[in-house]
Amino acid sequence: MARLSEHGIRLSSMSPSFLNSNSTSHTWPFSAVAELIDNASDPGVSAKQFWIDVVHETDHLCLSFIDNGSGMTPNKLHKMLSFGFTEKGSGRASQQAIGVYGNGFKSGSMRLGRDALIFTKNGGCQTVGMLSQTYLESIKAQAVIVPILLVVTEDSQASLTAVLDHSIVKSLEQIHSHFDSIPSKKGTKILIWNIRRAKDGKMELDFETDPNDIRLPEIQIEELKKGLKNSGSLRTEQNIPDMHYSLRAYLSILYLKPKTQIILRGKKIQAKLVAKRLIHIEHDVYKPHFSVSLRYVCV
Ligand SMILES: Nc1ncnc2c1ncn2[C@@H]1O[C@H](COP(=O)(O)OP(=O)(O)O)[C@@H](O)[C@H]1O
Ligand SMILES: [Mg+2]
Structure with missing residues (x-):
């Protein structure tokens, strides 16, 4: 049954297939990478460094993006995994922000691959989130749902199970080691796997x-x-x-005036x-x- 607002009016929902439709705004994978760098260097996050790597994780080739910016609270991460929410809309700093529509992460990450995991720490808590077309397909989801877990609290159990069952991390130890690989107290790591394939069936990026x-x-x-x-x-x-x-x-x-050092x-x-x-x-x-x-x- 459709979810209702507090006034008893139907809430709009979003089909999982929209994740792919929305990503087609990037006609080229490099502009999708730029979305992730923009987020790390935008005011409020202000990462000094941004690392891009190609790694193997549980038999999957992944793109890894790590920044040493501000990191996120669980609520902020939830907004990052939702559509149209941005905190860069007002104030002086917002004038220099690149992202202002609250869509860059979703369109960019889903342009590069079908699945993404986000590990973020803000000096206080460590939170994991998952935006995954493979997961939504395998549970036959009717709407986009995004498991988010605060490492590790009791009410995160359902999200933890979803992440361990449907992503490339299979244990809590693996989750901890991803947080350890962020080289500062605050920062964010994004792993993207099931990298998009071109018409010929081969990966659309050449790592070799x-x-x-x-x-x-x-x-x-x-x-x-x-x-x-x-x-x-x-x-x-x-x-x-x-x-x-x-x-x-x-x-x-x-960037005309680069603020973040990128290490590729x-x-x-x-x-x-x-x-x-x-x-x-x-x-x-x-x-x-x-x-x-x-x-x-x-x-
Ligand atoms: N690497 C990051 N570190 C901290 N916060 C981030 C990061 N990436 C995204 N966010 C948060 O998620 C929000 C949504 O990101 P995005 O979908 O790219 O939209 P926009 O950049 O237009 O706000 C950002 O406004 C920011 O608050
Ligand atoms: Mg953005």
């Missing part, structure tokens, strides 16, 4: 060609090249810029300050003015 990078596979680079040439964006003799297929190259130019597979990203490398620089201030009548039209 360069052990210090994550690249798009050759076949996708060729497709991209063809597309860019056909659209006239790339001349026949030109090579495709490496930021299109190398995560290291992309991350080196991602054990090697620091050398930020290239694009604005300082241009021969000619022109400053243009964007300051739209709306006339009263125009404002009425917009409303």
Whole structure:
């Protein structure tokens, strides 16, 4: 039966398949990675470092993202695993925040893989959360449910069982060792597994060609090249810029003013300050003015 509001009106619910639909806003996996870095460097979290690694966990290849930012309380983690909740909407700091819609983590993580585990500690408590399409499918869930457990309290038992039965962590010891791998008192670790596959059935990310990078596979680079040439964006003799297929190259130019040091597979990203490398620089201030009548039209 549909859940009702306190006034007896039906509450809207969300189908698990929406997790995938929502992720398609990222046409490219690197922008999904950027969502996770944005979250770690946004005001209020302010991680100094962000580590990206490729690890094996219980026979699964995983993407691992660790930050030494503020971490989260269980309530904050619940908001992170819900849709449209953001705490960056007001105040001065919010002016510098990248994420403001409360959707980046959900669209980004589910673009990279089908399943994600979040381990977060805020100096007080340690909390684990799971957003998993595989889990929702296997329990035939009708709506998105997100097991969240405070390590370890009695009322977390149902969530703990869900995580141990349906994720890549199989014991409390494993959970503790993930918290230990966050190298500070506060911070967050995100593990993503069942990494998305391309049309040819192969993983859409190449971890082998360069052990210090994550690249798009050759076949996708060729497709991209063809597309860019056909659209006239790339001349026949030109090579495709490496930021299109190398995560290291992309991350080196991602931020105009980098606030967080990114370490990709054990090697620091050398930020290239694009604005300082241009021969000619022109400053243009964007300051739209709306006339009263125009404002009425917009409303
Ligand atoms: N790495 C992180 N550390 C601490 N808090 C985080 C982290 N990632 C996400 N959050 C919290 O989860 C919320 C939702 O994140 P997200 O879905 O990306 O939306 P948005 O960034 O637009 O708020 C953020 O506003 C933040 O409070
Ligand atoms: Mg965000």
